[in-house]
Amino acid sequence: MAWVTHMRLLTILLGGLFPMMALAKPVPLDDVSRQEIAERIAPAGTVCKQGEDCAANLGAVASASSEPRTGEAVYNQFCTACHTSGLLGAPKKGDTAEWTKRVSDLGSYSKLLEQAYAGIRSMPAKGTCMNCSEEEFGNAMQYMGVKKE
Numbered sequence: 203m204a205w206v207t208h209m210r211l212l213t214i215l216l217g218g219l220f221p222m223m224a225l226a227k228p229v230p231l232d233d234v235s236r237q238e239i240a241e242r243i244a245p246a247g248t249v250c251k252q253g254e255d256c257a258a259n260l261g262a263v264a265s266a267s268s269e270p271r272t273g274e275a276v277y278n279q280f281c282t283a284c285h286t287s288g289l290l291g292a293p294k295k296g297d298t299a300e301w302t303k304r305v306s307d308l309g310s311y312s313k314l315l316e317q318a319y320a321g322i323r324s325m326p327a328k329g330t331c332m333n334c335s336e337e338e339f340g341n342a343m344q345y346m347g348v349k350k351e
C-alpha cells in the first residue's frame with residue numbers, strides 16, 4: 203500500500219536527520235569571531251575598517267596630528283562596546299574598585315597594560331584597536347578608571 207511506503211520513507215528521513223542534529227555542537231569563538239562580534243555590536247559610527255570610506259578620514263585625522271590619541275577618543279571608538287555595559291564580563295568604565303584590584307593582583311599598572319594589550323580570555327588583543335600604541339591603549343585604560351602609579 204502506498205502509505206506504508208510513505209511511512210518507510212519518513213522513518214528513513216527522520217532517522218537520518220536526528221543523529222545529525224544531535225552531533226551539531228556549539229563552536230567556541232576564536233579571536234577573529236570575537237572581534238567581528240565586537241565590531242557588529244559597537245555603536246553605529248564607531249567601527250571603521252580599512253578600505254571603507256570612513257577609514258580614509260581616520261587616516262587623515264591620524265596623520266594631521268602626531269599626538270597620541272586621547273583615552274576618551276580610543277575608548278569611545280573601541281572599548282565602549284564591552285566596557286560600558288560589562289559585556290562578556292568586562293570590568294566597567296568607572297569601576298575603580300575592580301580596576302584597582304586587577305592592578306594589585308598583577309602587581310603593577312604596566313603589567314595590566316601588557317596583559318590586556320596582548321589579550322586575555324574574552325578580552326581581544328588591543329581591545330580591537332589594532333593600530334593603538336601601548337600609550338594610546340594605556341590612555342584608554344586610564345579613562346576607564348585604571349590608576350597609573
Ligand code: HEC
Pocket residue numbers: 236240276277280281282283284285289290291292293304314315317318322323324325326328329330331334339340342343
Ligand atoms: C569584545 C569586548 C571588549 C573590547 C572591545 C574591549 N575589552 Fe577590555 N576586556 C574585555 C573583557 C571581557 C575583559 C575581562 C577579561 C577577563 O578578565 O576575563 C576585559 C579586560 C580588560 C582589562 C583588564 C585585563 C586584565 O588582565 O585584567 C583591560 C585593562 C582592558 N580590558 C582594556 C581595554 C581597552 C583599553 C579597550 C579598548 C582599547 C578594551 N579593553 C576593549 C572585553 C573587551
